[in-house]
Amino acid sequence: MNRSKKTGFADRLKTAADAKRMQLEQAARARSAAESPAAVERRMAREAVGVAREARIAERKATKLANEAGQTAALALAQAAEAAAREVALKAEQEARDAEFAERTAREAAVAAEQQSARDARYAARKARKRKGR
DSSP: OHHHHOOSHHHHHHHHHHHHHHHHHHHHHHHHHHTSHHHHHHHHHHHHHHHHHHHHHHHHHHHHHHHHHHHHHHHHHHHHHHHHHHHHHHHHHHHHHHHHHHHHHHHHHHHHHHHHHHHHHHHHHHHHHHHHHO
């Protein structure tokens, strides 16, 4: 209510000037508080905490990458061992097939030789019967 009684132009100018002066004083106080040694120390402490946080994050990231690299290397090693085992198994299987083929070929040759000798014997017997019959 007190304010409504001041209606003159000079009063309004004085009020505006006071408000501006108060704002400037408040800004000056804020600037001096921001530049005070305690504020500078707090700011530096905050920056140190931030730097430490970034260092911890980088360390965790490096550890994670190292673990992933180790897992990748272990996986590659396991895959290489599996491939080598598969290759050895295939080689053994091929050798077994080759041995079986050689055995079958030898058996077939023996059977063929036996059949040939039986044929030769029949032929010789037939010849002998023809000669005997003459």
